[in-house]
Amino acid sequence: MSSPRDHRVLVPVDVLEGESVPQTIVDAFASIPVVLLGYRELPDQTSTDQARDQYGDRVRAEIEELRTVFEDANCDVSSRIVFTHDRLKTFERVAVDESCDAVLLLNPAPVLETVLVAVRGDVNVEYIARLLRTVLDGTDLEVTLFHVASDESDREAGVELLATARDALVDEGVPSERIDSTVTVDGSPTEEILDAAADHDLLVAGESRPSIRRYVFRDRAERLAKRTVDPVLVIRGEYLEAEDERESVDAPDDADPNGRSGEITSGDREAE
Incomplete structure (x- = not known):
């Protein structure tokens, strides 16, 4: 039988749109490690650097507050901040980067039975x-x-x-x-x-x-x-297409020339 620690779920949250995670979801997923992805999908004319300068502190504060909610439920939680022109491409990349077995697409959940x-x-x-x-x-x-x-x-x-x-x-x-x-x-x-x-x-x-x-x-x-x-x-499926995954990666602003992401703070990484 597998251990809860063998699995991980990615939870993308558009905090600038007021999206949050219902408490029922927090409670239900408390037994499995969660990666919170605070993201903002940008119009083509807006650069990720511009968005990061304008919204970075706010997104980081919102996602940190949400992390606290998961931590209060004794959930193993980490987080990343992302500004992107293609949210679906980013969800895919981060799910692979963080070895997430599933992605939770949020909707309200007042009752979870x-x-x-x-x-x-x-x-x-x-x-x-x-x-x-x-x-x-x-x-x-x-x-x-x-x-x-x-x-x-x-x-x-x-x-x-x-x-x-x-x-x-x-x-x-x-x-x-x-x-x-x-x-x-x-x-x-x-x-x-x-x-x-x-x-x-x-x-x-x-x-x-x-x-x-x-x-x-x-x-x-x-x-x-x-x-x-x-x-x-x-x-997600058990197998990956390595070639396609490499092509889908947007280099994060803190990445080295070989494409590896660097740590910003414990549990937080920032990507474009």
Whole structure:
């Protein structure tokens, strides 16, 4: 069984837009290390240096205050400050830099009691189960495993997929009575997931390709995050495309010529 310390979640927060992390999320994720990413997406005509000079102190103060909230919940938390022209590209890079297994896209969460886990047929359910067990650790959250089959002929395969996912969760120590399963057929997967998410408080989606930005954020999870009222936890794939990751990195202002980020303060790193 994996340890909570084996996992890490990236939580991007646009503090200048007044975005914060609901206390319910803080409490639910207290058992897993968190990387807070205080970010600001800039228009093309605004330089990152200009934004840093104008907003840096304010963003740093806001994210430090938010760190304190996580620390008060006994959460292992670190933070980074980012000014960027492409937030999704930056989320991807920082997730890789910080070895984060998932990215939490925030939405309000006044109540956090039930989790909908959207499972596709091409994901590693054991990997998702390991991380999900870490998130569930110390909570009473109930889980619904959800799969959208393309037609009736695929329904049985969906049932078997969710049975495998359920077994993986139970093997990780999640009580079976906290796990439910639903397979729906036909319709748009995104619409079906949104309809099901309306009855839950947190949506979990797994990716099966290496690049968060290219596949997940610019695909279903991004649309789900925009259209659902729930926070969306995107669990990253186990493997990476090293070449693509190198190409996606924006050199931080404190990076050396070899592209390595330097430490600004303990737990805080600043990037463009």
